[in-house]
Amino acid sequence: MWIDITPVPKPRQTKSDVWKKRPAVMRYRQFADDLRLACQYDEFVPSQDLIIEFHMPMPKSWSNKKKMEMLGCFHESKPDLDNLIKSCVDALFSKDPDRDDACVHSITAKKVWAVDGKINLKNKWDK
Numbered sequence: 001m002w003i004d005i006t007p008v009p010k011p012r013q014t015k016s017d018v019w020k021k022r023p024a025v026m027r028y029r030q031f032a033d034d035l036r037l038a039c040q041y042d043e044f045v046p047s048q049d050l051i052i053e054f055h056m057p058m059p060k061s062w063s064n065k066k067k068m069e070m071l072g073c074f075h076e077s078k079p080d081l082d083n084l085i086k087s088c089v090d091a092l093f094s095k096d097p098d099r100d101d102a103c104v105h106s107i108t109a110k111k112v113w114a115v116d117g118k119i120n121l122k123n124k125w126d127k
Contacts, residue, residue, distance in 0.1 A: 003038045005031060006117025007054045009083035010090060032091035035119070039092065046092045049106040049124030054084050055114035067115070075111040085109050088119065 008031035011024040039046070056075045058067050089104055106124065 001039075001042050001044050001121050003035065003119045003121060004116070005034050005038065005119060006057055007031075007079075007084050007111075007119055008087055009079035010087035028087060031087065032094070035088065035091045039121075044121065045123075046104075046121070047123040047125070048104050050089075050104060050108070051120075051122040051124055052085060052088055052107065052109040053120035054081075054109070054111040055116070055118040055120070056111055057117040058113055058115065070113045071115070073113050075113050081109055081111055084111060088121070 008028050011022075011028050013025060017025045038044075054075070058070060062070070085107060089107070093104070108124070
């Protein structure tokens with residue numbers, strides 16, 4: 001399932017983030033709400049075996065030549081893949097009291113350069 005949301009890494013949160021509105025935390029919370037809403041709309045129920053592909057948007061400052069060269073290449077800079085995975089898994093499983101993210105036992109993930117930010121989310125055994 002393709003989701004037209006720019007991937008956002010999970011920030012390290014503190015106790016003060018409950019009342020202090022840091023931009024990184026607010027951006028993550030909006031991302032998590034949008035991801036959950038998109039999954040509900042498409043009736044996607046995440047399983048314990050996930051395949052996640054992050055399409056990271058290219059900087060606007062890059063030339064068209066560089067953008068064409070990097071399109072589809074592996075994204076080897078920040079944000080880290082583990083923080084992107086954590087943000088998705090936490091968003092998908094945090095609002096369900098019967099299932100938390102501890103039930104996930106297998107994740108295959110990658111991040112590549114793309115024109116627009118997107119997430120491709122699949123259950124491993126779905127076709």
